[in-house]
Amino acid sequence: VNNLNEHTGALIRKLESTFVLSDSERAVLTRLPMSLAQLRRDQDIVRDGDRPTRSCVLLEGFAFRYKTTAKGERQILSFHIPGEIPDLQSLHIHKMDHSLAALTPCKVGFVEHEEIQRLVESFPRIGAALWRETLIDAAIFRQWMLGLGRKDAAPRVAHLLCEMFDRMNAVGLAKGDSCPLPITQAELADALGLSGVHINRTLQELRRQGLIALSKGSLTIKDQTALRTLGDYDPAYLHQEPWKAA
Amino acid sequence: VNNLNEHTGALIRKLESTFVLSDSERAVLTRLPMSLAQLRRDQDIVRDGDRPTRSCVLLEGFAFRYKTTAKGERQILSFHIPGEIPDLQSLHIHKMDHSLAALTPCKVGFVEHEEIQRLVESFPRIGAALWRETLIDAAIFRQWMLGLGRKDAAPRVAHLLCEMFDRMNAVGLAKGDSCPLPITQAELADALGLSGVHINRTLQELRRQGLIALSKGSLTIKDQTALRTLGDYDPAYLHQEPWKAA
DNA sequence: CGGCGATTTGATAATGGTCAAGTGCCGTGG
DNA sequence: CCACGGCACTTGACCATTATCAAATCGCCG
Numbered sequence: 001v002n003n004l005n006e007h008t009g010a011l012i013r014k015l016e017s018t019f020v021l022s023d024s025e026r027a028v029l030t031r032l033p034m035s036l037a038q039l040r041r042d043q044d045i046v047r048d049g050d051r052p053t054r055s056c057v058l059l060e061g062f063a064f065r066y067k068t069t070a071k072g073e074r075q076i077l078s079f080h081i082p083g084e085i086p087d088l089q090s091l092h093i094h095k096m097d098h099s100l101a102a103l104t105p106c107k108v109g110f111v112e113h114e115e116i117q118r119l120v121e122s123f124p125r126i127g128a129a130l131w132r133e134t135l136i137d138a139a140i141f142r143q144w145m146l147g148l149g150r151k152d153a154a155p156r157v158a159h160l161l162c163e164m165f166d167r168m169n170a171v172g173l174a175k176g177d178s179c180p181l182p183i184t185q186a187e188l189a190d191a192l193g194l195s196g197v198h199i200n201r202t203l204q205e206l207r208r209q210g211l212i213a214l215s216k217g218s219l220t221i222k223d224q225t226a227l228r229t230l231g232d233y234d235p236a237y238l239h240q241e242p243w244k245a246a
Numbered sequence: 247v248n249n250l251n252e253h254t255g256a257l258i259r260k261l262e263s264t265f266v267l268s269d270s271e272r273a274v275l276t277r278l279p280m281s282l283a284q285l286r287r288d289q290d291i292v293r294d295g296d297r298p299t300r301s302c303v304l305l306e307g308f309a310f311r312y313k314t315t316a317k318g319e320r321q322i323l324s325f326h327i328p329g330e331i332p333d334l335q336s337l338h339i340h341k342m343d344h345s346l347a348a349l350t351p352c353k354v355g356f357v358e359h360e361e362i363q364r365l366v367e368s369f370p371r372i373g374a375a376l377w378r379e380t381l382i383d384a385a386i387f388r389q390w391m392l393g394l395g396r397k398d399a400a401p402r403v404a405h406l407l408c409e410m411f412d413r414m415n416a417v418g419l420a421k422g423d424s425c426p427l428p429i430t431q432a433e434l435a436d437a438l439g440l441s442g443v444h445i446n447r448t449l450q451e452l453r454r455q456g457l458i459a460l461s462k463g464s465l466t467i468k469d470q471t472a473l474r475t476l477g478d479y480d481p482a483y484l485h486q487e488p489w490k491a492a
Numbered sequence: 493c494g495g496c497g498a499t500t501t502g503a504t505a506a507t508g509g510t511c512a513a514g515t516g517c518c519g520t521g522g
Numbered sequence: 523c524c525a526c527g528g529c530a531c532t533t534g535a536c537c538a539t540t541a542t543c544a545a546a547t548c549g550c551c552g
Contacts, residue, residue, distance in 0.1 A: 002289045002426065016436070023495075026254050036536090047328060049482075051477060065388075065536090067388065067389075067391075067392045069392065069396050069478060070478040073396045074396075075392045075395040075396045077388050077389055077391055077392075089381045089384065089385070092374060092377055092378040092381050093378065093381045093382065093483060094425060094485075095485065097385050097388065097389070097483035097485075097491065098388055100465050124367070128338060131336040131338055131377050132339065132381075134377075134380065134381060134384065135335045135339045135380060136339065138335065138380065138383060138384040139335075139339065139343050141384060141387035141388060141391060142311075142313060142323050142343065142387060143313075144342055144344070144391060145313075145321055145323055145387060145390060145391060145394060146313045146315065146321045146323075146395035148439060149321040149394045149436075149438070149439025150315050150319045150320075150321045150439060151315065152508095153507080153508075184529095184530070184531095185530075185531065186530080186531095190395075192395070193394060193395030193396060194508070194509090195508070195509050195510075196530095196531090197508085197509075197510080197511095197532085197533090198507090198508055198509075200531065200532060200533090201508095204532085213318060232315060232316040236295075236341060236343060237343035239339050239340075239341065239343075272501095398540095399539080399540075418538075430497090430498070430499095431498070431499065431500095432498080440540075440541090441537075441540070441541050442498095442499090442541085443500085443501090443541075443542080443543095444539085444540055444541075446499065446500060446501090447500090447501090447540095450500085451498095462549095
């Protein structure tokens with residue numbers, strides 16, 4: 001518990017992207033006790049089977065959750081951007097059923113479950129907002145399932161790129177039609193249930209059609225309409241509209 | 247709001263499968279106001295895009311959630327058994343991002359969101375239990391994603407059958423190594439991201455190997471060990487152990 | 493008996509996987 | 523400054539799992 005505030009900016013920005021916080025709510029969040037850590041790329045934060053007593057707020061950088069098959073194949077379940085709490089579910093589900101790792105070097109804050117419990121008891125609206133975040137998480141899982149189960153490679157890739165751009169945009173991390181997206185083709189493959197080779201060819205096709213540019217960790221959406229149509233993308237499932245005043 | 251109790255038995259049984267209720271908690275749940283309805287097979291309960299003001303408790307029969315692709319392909323996202331609240335998420339996520347339908351004729355109780363809100367405010371432990379249920383929902387989505395993205399047909403089918411059996415068993419609806427499973431091969435296909443033809447051939451193979459029997463809406467697991475191994479199944483993600491005393 | 497939905501079967505095609513080798517990029521150390 | 527090493531990306535050839543299409547059978551209910 002080694003900080004005071006200024007670290008929670010990403011968290012507050014994220015919550016405020018769908019929620020209007022009152023002053024007292026913002027104040028208590030700013031002072032939320034967390035212990036900071038800096039993580040290397042690819043470092044596990046929590047592992048499948050762990051029983052963590054704290055959750056992890058992503059302050060800078062990107063993370064992802066994944067599971068592994070008996071024969072060692074990896075499925076990436078979600079990508080996480082600054083301000084998110086990727087393992088909030090461990091608050092009520094005590095044993096991890098998947099792992100969480102750093103996609104890039106990143107800065108995180110660990111908050112004890114006890115602390116979160118106190119927070120949601122004293123500030124029920126924050127409790128509801130956090131519950132809501134976990135529900136949006138689930139909505140994203142459902143959307144990915146539709147892709148994994150029923151879409152061809154190109155629409156799958158297109159959809160993911162649309163989603164990541166919108167999520168980055170919602171927390172102010174996109175500029176114009178570009179945003180950081182430091183994801184490897186192998187990671188894309190593991191997220192979309194495809195092989196690295198096929199991801200490569202699909203990306204080339206999207207580039208050839210002038211829909212996107214993606215290189216050196218940066219994504220540019222060159223033809224949003226076409227990309228959304230191809231990916232059958234409708235951002236409604238992200239439930240991003242600010243919705244309830246303080 | 248046309249009933250008193252005896253209808254909520256399935257709900258209570260479900261909650262008690264992972265949670266020890268106090269007497270007052272059980273009492274308030276028993277009296278939970280809900281309006282009953284009887285639904286036909288395949289009838290939509292709520293639709294993608296709706297903004298429901300109530301959630302649906304499944305009292306008898308089976309339900310499923312699904313999404314549809316632009317070209318009309320269906321992905322089934324989850325199956326639901328008696329006692330579950332398949333659209334509880336609409337409490338905090340106001341617009342449906344998928345549909346919910348009756349897999350078999352079924353009896354449901356609709357509970358107004360207002361009512362649930364009152365319930366979780368007065369009984370925070372029930373609130374936590376419900377939050378937990380939505381998190382387990384998400385855990386099941388994650389497990390399905392691993393299958394959709396990274397497993398071949400046979401393991402996918404095997405895994406689903408293991409899961410459905412364990413969930414039925416947890417609420418007392420299995421007898422020995424059998425349980426009701428009134429699911430069509432086409433529905434299995436849409437849940438597992440495969441074609442109906444391929445599901446048919448895969449089921450035949452599982453039967454030929456003596457792992458299962460599945461017909462007339464009833465599943466029998468004839469070799470649990472082999473089926474679990476094949477499906478790479480570990481029930482930990484269902485988080486079924488009763489865990490916190492009242 | 494008729495009819496309809498569910499299941500089964502066979503033949504053929506396609507999307508995407510695997511394997512293997514090569515290229516490009518970038519940071520490190522001589 | 524340049525060679526080296528490693529990792530991500532790219533390419534080509536071949537293969538496999540699964541989709542598609544079409545038709546036949548089964549089972550149950552009226």
